[in-house]
Amino acid sequence: MIPLRIILVGLxxxxxxxxxxxxxxxxxxxxxxxxxxxxxxxxxxxxxxxATASGDLDLITQLDADVVLLATPPGGRERQIELACEAGLAILAEKPLADSVERAARYVAMAEYAGVPLSVGLNFRFLPVTQHTLGLFADMVGPPEFGRFTYERWRDGWKPNFNKYPLTMDQPMLWEQSIHHFDLMRFVYRSEPISVFGSTFNPSWSMYRDNANVSALIRFANGVEVNYQGLWQSNWQKPGFQWRTECQKGVVVQNDQFGDLNYALHADAELTSVSLPPYEQWINDAKSLLDAFVAAMRGTAPLPCTGRDHLNSLRMVQACIVSSRQGQAVNPADLETHAKREIGTTTQSAPQQRTSQ
Ligand SMILES: NC(=O)c1ccc[n+]([C@@H]2O[C@H](COP(=O)([O-])OP(=O)(O)OC[C@H]3O[C@@H](n4cnc5c(N)ncnc54)[C@H](O)[C@@H]3O)[C@@H](O)[C@H]2O)c1
Incomplete structure (x- = not known):
């Protein structure tokens, strides 16, 4: 079979x-x-x-290709998407699709209008630990009812092999990292959020310009409620992670972002560890995502992680930002109303900033 020809943008x-x-x-x-x-x-x-290399995005329209793979920073992808649409190339874009819901929605509309598939690189959905969690809910512990998701990290934004734009962007934790977590919640709980009560803040030692820490209480349409804490600026170099979900017959406990999955039924004295297939971090999940994307391009499977679906995860991020600013819970479906209200407030008086820095 002829291989799919990819143009990789952002190196x-x-x-x-x-x-x-x-x-x-x-x-x-x-x-x-x-x-x-x-x-x-x-x-x-x-x-x-x-491969042919260039510093000019016009290469997108000049090469014979099938796919544009965007590994660029999420801010400023307008021209990249425009050119891919113009050339009729499918798009696989790294998360987040954009650094605002409005821009991401515009990209989704552009791709739909041009008739090109648009997928987002939500590789965490393809982690063995995520797939096995779905199996535990279905076969072992029953439907989820509530959960606690904690991700604690002191992320050294100056590390040489790390990207640098998060140091200066707005709400780096939410757009860059919580987007994975929020997407995972929607994916495994099989429901859409109806309420996000969030607070974002920056501790005194933060190296990030804008808020690197997030806490949120999130409620989903099926009743699942999650206590979320996501930190890029904890104050210990050793990272911590736990995602614990209480289900009808017991609990699921994930102790590592990339594995360490356990469950217990109500009367069990100890957790039972779930055996997961061998996994190389950042590789196997991306491989599975690419396989799913290729299958869709060959017409043998539906498109994974569509841009349109991704908008719902981005709305969770935006709802968290608005909630933190307004000091009240926000339904991601009502973001437009909140935006209008904020504009109204600004024209009448200076906005009430809830600073938690
Ligand atoms: N899915 C994941 O697990 C995962 C992990 C890390 C990063 N990411 C995502 O990948 C994307 C890139 O992150 P990164 O860590 O590689 O950032 P980076 O800053 O290391 O690399 C981005 C590259 O894009 C280039 N670039 C910027 N503007 C460009 C343009 N207009 N045209 C072409 N190239 C341009 C930059 O010069 C740079 O080389 C982000 O969206 C990030 O969130 C995803």
Whole structure:
């Protein structure tokens, strides 16, 4: 079968994983590499010498290709999406699709209008631990009723192999990291959020310009309620993670973001550990995501992680931001009403900022 020809746009940290994942998939190949920085292009060409590299996005319309894979920062993707649509290329975009719901909605509309598939790289859905959690709900502990999700990390934003734009962007934790967590909640709880009561804040030691820590109480339409705490600026170098869900017959406890899955029935004295298949972090999940995307491109499966579905996770992020600002719970479906109310407030008097810095 002829491999899908991919143009990889953005040759930074995330692209390093994609180059390996694509190389190991015989159904795909990279034909184009785009980044404004020469060093980034040189590094990428060392891995894909057969590709054409350019600093100019117009390469998207000049090459014979099938897919544009966006590994660029989420801010400023307008032209990338525009050109992909113009060239009729499918889009696989890293999360978050954009750094605002409005922009992401516009990209989804542009892709739909152009008739090009648009998927978002929500690789956490493809982690073995996530897939096995769904199995536990279905076969072992019964439907989920409430949960607690804690992610504690002191993320060194200056680490040489890390991207740098989160240091200066608005709400970096929410757009860059909580987006994965919120998407996972929607995915495993099989429901849409109806209420988000959030607070975002920045501790005194934060290296991030804007709020790097988040807490939120989230309620879903099926009744599931989640206490969420997501930190990029905890004050210990050792990370912590626990996602515990109380279900009709017992609990599911995940003690590591990438594995360590356990369950207990109500009367069990101890947790039972769930055996998970071997997994290489950042690789297997991206491989499975790419397989699902390729299957959709071949017409043998539905498109995974559609841009339109992703808007619902982005609305959770936005609802959390608005809730933190307004000091009240927000239904992600009512964001437009809240936005109008905020504009009204601004024209009448200075907005009440809830600063928790
Ligand atoms: N799914 C995941 O698990 C995961 C993990 C890490 C990063 N990401 C996502 O991947 C994306 C990229 O993150 P990163 O860590 O690679 O960032 P990065 O800053 O390391 O790399 C981004 C690259 O894009 C280039 N770029 C910027 N504007 C461009 C443009 N207009 N055209 C072409 N190239 C451009 C930059 O020069 C840089 O080389 C982000 O959306 C991020 O959230 C996802």
């Amino acid at each position: 930074g940290a995330r692209a390093q994983f994609w180059m390996r994942v694509v190389r190991e998939n015989p159904q795909c190949t990279i034909v184009g590499l785009i980044d404004p920085f020469e060093d980034a292009r040189t590094r990428a060409l060392a891995q894909w010498p057969e």
